[in-house]
Amino acid sequence: MAYTDDAVLAKLSGLSEASDSVISVSQWIMFHRRHADRTVQLWLQRLKDSTSHKRLFLIYLANEVAQQTKARRREDFVVAFSPIIAEAVGTAYKGAPSDIQNRIQRVVDVWKDREVFEKPILEAIEARIQEINQARGAAKSGLGGSIFGSASSIPAELVPLTAPQQNVTKLLLGTKTAVNSANQEYDKLLGPNSIAPTAPVYAARLSGLLKTLAQAEGAVDQCVKARRELVTALQKVLDTNRNALISEEDQLETFVRRRMEVEDKKTEVERAIMAGLPDDEPYMSSNGPIDHPDPEPDRPEVEELTPPPMEPGLPEKIDSLDGTARHSAPDIVQESPIQPPNALGIGTHTPLGPQYKSVPTTMNGSKKRKLDDGNDFPDLGEDDGIDSDVAEILRRDSNGS
Secondary structure (H helix, E strand, O other): OOOOOHHHHHHOOOOOOHHHHHHHHHHHHOOOOOHHHHEEEEEEHHHHHHHHHHHHHHHHHHHHHHHHHHHOEEEEEEHHHOOOHHHHHHHHHHHOOHHHHHHHHHHHHHHHOOOOOHHHHHHHHHHHHHHHHHHHHHHHHHHOOOOOOOHHHHHHHHHHHHHOOOOOOOHHHHHHHHHHHHHHHHHHHHHOOOOOOOOHHHHHHHHHHHHHHHHHHHHHHHHHHHHHHHHHHHHHHHHHHHHHHHHHHHHHHHHHHHHHHHHHHHHHHHHHOOOOOOOOOOOOOOOOOOOOOOOOOOOOOOOOOOOOOOOOOHHHHHHHHHHHHHHHOOOOOOOOOOOOOOOOOOOOOOOHHHHHOOEOOOOOOOOOOOOOOOOOOOOOOOOOOOHHHHHHHHHHHHHHH
């Protein structure tokens, strides 16, 4: 059967799970290896249009073709499958039942063990499968497939970034695969260590390289557009936060200034308290801090309680009066005379004090004076102030005794 697109699609449509069917179709495809790129493109188209079970059969076919050609050191199909194999595996894995997903995972594990594809290609395939598993687990737990976590936990300011970031992440895997494949193909054909094959083969490989480079260019172009959209969204968020930052810095400066003002006022009030400001007096200061409180007013002048000094000659008069009273009443023992406070003053001693000593008390309660010189009557000085009759009576009494 000649090689045509319809012939390839017919072979792919008749593929079944039986090993004989897979081997038969793979041998026909490898026989037309010069059309490897076109065959792989038709294979990817059929895989996208098939059911989950049919996609599994197509994965088995790609596995058979890739391993057989690599074992024979003819890597035409390995190179052709490299740019699109990650996308194909992700398409077959996504939405498939768990048993089919497990079978696809075993095929991928065989590719890793036997290094059928280059390491970057295998890493891209594994990343696609892991991304699908995470999205499925997040959907079951109500988290969604957002890279930012659950939709409810995303801040409102970051919601515009979700879609651009997801688009970039989705395109980045395909871009890496296409870029790596294009670089490898270019080095093989045009690298410093490359060996030019025959002209027909060289022309076919250059044609395939052009397609690979075109695919890589398209993938990078889409990634660049998605990245620009993300940067634009980020710029809007950045501008919003920059304006908010300026406003918040102004608020910070205001509150710092107010805090310092309150601290100064507090220090001022504490100084006033330490200086003796009454508790019930309101503190008011409108002209700035006051280092010293107002001085207290002077105490009012009051009248002194000390009595005026005694007049000269007053004690002699009082002594003469006391002597007269003692002569007229000799049996009455007189104590030290009571001095009027207005005349003598408080704490003032009169000249009469030294003339007397202590007076003993007798059994019958009568009191007698004890004189210093043994006479009945003390020397009262001059008798100018005593009446003559009274003086005569006193002398008689003295002689009679």
